[in-house]
Amino acid sequence: MREFDVVVVGSGAAGAFMAYEFNKLGTNKSVLIIDGGRKVDQRKCPITEGKVDYCIGCKPCNIMYGFGGAGTLSDGKYNITTNFGGDLHNYIGEKKAYDLMEYVDSVLMSFDKGDAKLYSTDNTNLKSECLRNDLHLLTAKVRHFGTERNREILQKIYNQVKDKINFEFMTMVEEVEFKDGFYYVHTNKTETIKCKYLVLAAGRSGSKWISDTCQEFDVNLMKNRVDIGVRVEVPAEVFKHITDQVYEAKIVYQTKQYNDLVRTFCMNPYGEVVTENTNGIITVNGHSYADPALRTENTNFALLVTNKFTEPFKDSNEYGESIARVSNMLGGGVLMQRFGDLIKGRRSSERRMKKSFLKPTLNATAGDLSLVMPKRQLDDIIEMIYALDKIAPGMANDDTLLYGIEVKFYNSVVEVDENFETSKENLFCLGDGSGVTHSLSQASASGVLMARILNERD
Structure with missing residues (x-):
C-alpha cells in the first residue's frame, strides 16, 4: 500500500x-x-x-x-x-x-x-446597446x-x-x-x-x-441547478461587431412570458460545434482557435435556461440527463434544427439542410428539437433569439442553426x-x-x- x-x-x-x-x-x-x-x-x-x-x-x-x-x-x-x-x-x-x-x-x-x-x-458601447433592448451585459x-x-x-x-x-x-x-x-x-x-x-x-x-x-x-x-438549452450557430459576421470588441459577450435576458432568465454562454467566434460525452450522455459544446488557419466562417454559443427545483425533487442533474437522453435516442447523438423550421413547426431534414446558406460545423442529425426540449425552455430560447436579433441583426434568420441538447451539470x-x-x-x-x-x-x-x-x- x-x-x-x-x-x-x-x-x-x-x-x-x-x-x-x-x-x-x-x-x-x-x-x-x-x-x-x-x-x-x-x-x-x-x-x-x-x-x-x-x-x-x-x-x-x-x-x-x-x-x-x-x-x-x-x-x-x-x-x-x-x-x-x-x-x-x-x-x-x-x-x-x-x-x-x-x-x-x-x-x-x-x-x-x-x-x-x-x-x-x-x-464599450455594447452595454448601453444591450440595456436599450432589455438585455444585460455582464462585466x-x-x-x-x-x-x-x-x-x-x-x-x-x-x-x-x-x-x-x-x-x-x-x-x-x-x-x-x-x-x-x-x-x-x-x-x-x-x-x-x-x-x-x-x-x-x-x-x-x-x-x-x-x-x-x-x-x-x-x-x-x-441543492444546485441544471442549465438546459441549445448551442446556436450563425455566420460569424452576425456577431462580428460584438466579438471583435469583447470576444465573449455574457448577456442575460429575462423573458416576458415566464420571467425566466436566459443567458449566452461560451461564445466561440470563428469556431466549431463539438460533442461531449458525460457519463454516456452525448451533449454539445463549442471550441474556437487562435490560429487563423484553423478558424471557420461561423460563430457559436450556447443559450441556456437555468432550472432550480423545490421539494420533493432533489436530482437536478437527472432532469438534465433525461432530456439529453431523449435527444440521443431520436438523433443517435446530437439533434440539429434550423430556426426557421422550428418556428414553422416542422422538423429539419437533410433536404432542407442542403438548401441552407449556413454550413454546419458539426455532423449532427437533422430533426425536431420541439420533440425533445420542454416547451417552457424552448419558448424562453425562442424569445431570447428575437431579443438578440435587435443587437445582432441576422440572429433570427431562418438558417440559424440550433444544436441540442446542451446541458451544464452542476454538483449539489x-x-x-x-x-x-x-x-x-x-x-x-x-x-x-x-x-x-x-x-x-x-x-x-x-x-x-x-x-x-x-x-x-x-
Whole structure:
C-alpha cells in the first residue's frame, strides 16, 4: 500500500493548478493526483481527428477526462470576473478571488507565446446597446488562448510539475474509507492508497461521485441547478461587431412570458460545434482557435435556461440527463434544427439542410428539437433569439442553426469553509465538482489556494 501526505482526485483545472503551485512552493509534502483520463498529449478525440463522424463513446472520453480536465480541449477562454463562473468570492472574499484569478492569468501567460489578447466589456458601447433592448451585459475581462494554444500551455505545465508531483492516470477512485485519522482511497486497479489529506476535485464529470462520497461522510450538500438549452450557430459576421470588441459577450435576458432568465454562454467566434460525452450522455459544446488557419466562417454559443427545483425533487442533474437522453435516442447523438423550421413547426431534414446558406460545423442529425426540449425552455430560447436579433441583426434568420441538447451539470453545492474543508476533518472539495466554481479561472484559482493552504498544514 502506497502512502502520501496529499491525494487529489482529479487533475482538471483545480488539480492542475494545485500541482503547479505545490511545485512552485517546493513543497516537502508527498502529493499524488489521480485521474480517470490520460496525459495531455494522449488526449485525442476521434471526431476532431477526423476518424469518425459521431461520438463512439470512448472510455474515458478524452474531451472530458485527463490532465486539465474538460478545459484542456476547450477554446482556452478564461473569464476574470466574479459576476459569473462561480461563487469563489463568497468563500474567500472579492479581492482575494480577483488576485488569485489574476495570478492564474500571469501563470498561463508565462507559458504562452505572450500575445494572447485580453478583452474587456468595459469602455464599450455594447452595454448601453444591450440595456436599450432589455438585455444585460455582464462585466468581465476575457483572456482567449484558443484550443490549440491552451493545450500547449497545459502540456508545458505538466512537463514542469511531473517530476515533483506524482500522477496516476487512467485510474478511477471507486471508494474512500476513513480509519484512525487517515483516508484510504480504493481504485479500480485494486490498489489502496493511504493519505492524511484528501482533496475531491473531480470536476463536472465527477460531480455525481463527489456527491455520493460526501453523503457517505455525512457532509452537507445544498441543492444546485441544471442549465438546459441549445448551442446556436450563425455566420460569424452576425456577431462580428460584438466579438471583435469583447470576444465573449455574457448577456442575460429575462423573458416576458415566464420571467425566466436566459443567458449566452461560451461564445466561440470563428469556431466549431463539438460533442461531449458525460457519463454516456452525448451533449454539445463549442471550441474556437487562435490560429487563423484553423478558424471557420461561423460563430457559436450556447443559450441556456437555468432550472432550480423545490421539494420533493432533489436530482437536478437527472432532469438534465433525461432530456439529453431523449435527444440521443431520436438523433443517435446530437439533434440539429434550423430556426426557421422550428418556428414553422416542422422538423429539419437533410433536404432542407442542403438548401441552407449556413454550413454546419458539426455532423449532427437533422430533426425536431420541439420533440425533445420542454416547451417552457424552448419558448424562453425562442424569445431570447428575437431579443438578440435587435443587437445582432441576422440572429433570427431562418438558417440559424440550433444544436441540442446542451446541458451544464452542476454538483449539489458541497458545504465547505473558506479553506474548502468540509465538516469531515482533512477532507476538502473544490473546483467545478464542488459546486463552488463554474469556470476555468475560478477553478484554477481555487487549486492555487488549496495548494498554499495544504503546504502550511502539519
